[in-house]
Amino acid sequence: MIAVTKIDQIETTILDIPTIRGHVLSMATMRTQTAVLVTIRFSDGSQGIGEGTTIGGLSYGAESPESIQSAIETYIAPNLIGRDGDNVNGAIQLIDKLVKGNRIAKTAVETALWDGLGKRLGVPVSQLFGGAVHDRLPVAWTLASGHSETDIAEALEMIETGRHNIFKLKIGKRDVRADVAHVARIKTAVGDRASVRVDVNTAWSLQDARWGLRGLQEAGCELVEQPVAARCRAGMAELARGYEIAVMADEALNGPEDAVEVACDRAADVFAVKVAQSGGLKRAAEVVAIGQAAGLGLYAGTMLETGLGTAAALHLFATVETLQWGTELFGPLLLTEDILATPIGYRDFCVEIPRGPGNGIALDPDKIDFFRRDRGRTVTAVAGA
């Protein structure tokens, strides 16, 4: 009889880590990033770790760090304890049946399961998804200090040091014409040495967006991310049809079902595929497949995860044949401290895919102790269950 590796224990830990500068988004200014870490212990002594992270508390989406933790502790973990840890698909299907929404909470648990399975098999997570076809990927940086001059200085330094030559500017907080002028100043300063994109995080009305897209494309900006509300698919389709600048869906994409609707409505030229927003690596792979089949461009998005969630995402995106718009998997670089024992490599305008079993990374226990909000909370197998 083959011994089953059971899920014994699931522990969640909230970390609050300061950012290197204020990160000004249309809906919030981030000075701290909060990550929910999940550690799963299996009956053979192995472990898997995962991360569920959102942006700006509840200002970005419906899940908060605290709701992610409580969804895992109250509704997900008790249903997984005692189950086969090697059957990740079985766990995903069970949790999808029992828990609606809560995609980020599901992501944290699912990525820990893949990490555990990869470690037990001695293979990287990318191999569980069919194998990596890249060992590094282009990586954008987000300019979001709130000031054009500071952003320009930051961009020029990134170009000089070979860190980034793709910049995403966070706009939508100011008047649309002031935002266009800000983007034009930065594009003029970087010239042909870098490409410039913007993320409006849903802040514009359709009317604002018409002005905005015209001005942005004249300024040499190549892509606009989620200019209008997530539910405004008809507006996104009008903008995608009406202007040369590429229109990318982000907040509109919560998993494969949304991906089908956005693709059918031609409500974007590009998908920003976020693992957390998709509901995990498997669902993100499905969003990728839908985008590919619909002939859309692909971009690997981020919820500004620490090195842990970033590594998990890198393993999936390393398996994707073409990411026409690259990645923005720079999350660890926005934090004052890296929580990994060995940080992910960023050089030559690229991010390197970590090597080794599972996610190919290890946490630095001192950093975890330092940044944890409170003591780890644990759901353990009940004797006899």
Ligand code: MUC
């Ligand atoms: C978003 O909306 O894409 C990604 C990069 C960044 O700076 O913020 C995020 C969120």
Ligand code: MG
């Ligand atoms: Mg976005």
